[in-house]
Amino acid sequence: MTGEQDGLVAQWWATAVSRVEPGVIELREHPIQDLIGTTTFVEMIWLLLRGELPGPQQARLLEAALVAGVDHGPQAPSIAAARMAATCGVGLNSAVATGVNLLGDVHGGAGQQCVELLTEITVRHGQGAAFDETVAEVVREWRSRSRYLPGFGHRIHPVDPRRDPLLALVDRAVADGLVDGAHLRAARGVETYLNRGRAGKKPVPMNIDGATAVIYAELGFAAPLARGLFVLSRSVGILAHAWEETGQGRRNKSPMPPSMIPVHLDASTPRR
Structure with missing residues (x-):
């Protein structure tokens, strides 16, 4: 390859994220040796995505969201699939990939969708629309497209135990001037609207997707990064479950335990 061709290849793969040359590794123009031992993993996530290191309060708030989303038990499709994949002989990396690849619009996408919902409210309100009317209008529009409103209600928890700690941290961040609180206000406005007139009925509180x-x-x-960050968070739980499953000494090839499988289709029956 000629020098000119080398230059064309370097330009083709040029990126602001990283630079690697013999003896040099830079991430967002920060030498890797300066980051090792001084920068947390959460700070690295922020640095690579945003191009600068976060402040301590920003890093703590991001970390809280990532910690809250790591796992929600084997009933979650991504976890269940990873556990089954782990015993199918595909290797740990493929088991994790199996779980991650299930994080789509229906399972894993609600955080991104909720950011879009809240942003729509804040933008319209910022253009001079009355807040309560804006919330009602946006919610009606979203419900006309789907009976599910992303970020609110939960099929298991009457109140998601992760909700209050996360929102308390955002309240503190607003009080400290770290964030402006517009999206927090929008989320609480939606929650209030959804529970209006529901006295005596099951409440519809914000859930983990809404809080994160x-x-x-x-x-x-950006809204798509809400999904990407959730994938990073949940991949920790997926990894833990896949690894645990590899040590069970069994073949987990069905959503049902062997005792519930018909005799003619028991756990020893090869499945194609």
Whole structure:
């Protein structure tokens, strides 16, 4: 390859994220040796995505959202699939990839969708629309497209135990002037609207997707990155479950335990 061709290849793969040359590794223009031992993993995530290191409060708020989303038990499709894949002989990396690849619009996408919902409210309100009317209008529009409103209600928890700690951290961040609180206000406005007139009925509170969407939006992450950050978070739980399953000494090839499988289709029956 000629020098000119080398230059064309270098230009083709040029990126602001990293630079690697003999003896040099830079991430967002920071030498890797300066980051090792001084920078946390959460700070590295922020640095690579945003191009600069976060402040301590920003890093703590992002970390809280990532910690909250790591796992929600084997009933979650991504976890269940990873556990089954782990015993199918595909290797740990493929088992993790199996779980991650299930994080789509229906399972894993609600955080991104909720950021879009809250942003729509904040933009319209910022253009002079009355807040309560804007919330009602946007919610009606979303419900006309789907009976599910991303970020609110939960099929298991009456109140998601992750909700209050996360929102309390955002309240503190607003009080400290770290974030402006517009998306937090929008989320609480939606929650209030959804529960209006529901006295005596099951409430519809904000869930983990809504609370983390508030954090990601308040920190300035684009809506698609809300899903990407959730994938990073949940991959920790997927890895842990896949690894645990490899040590069970069994073949987990069905959503049902062997005792519930018909005799003619028991756990020893090869499955194609």
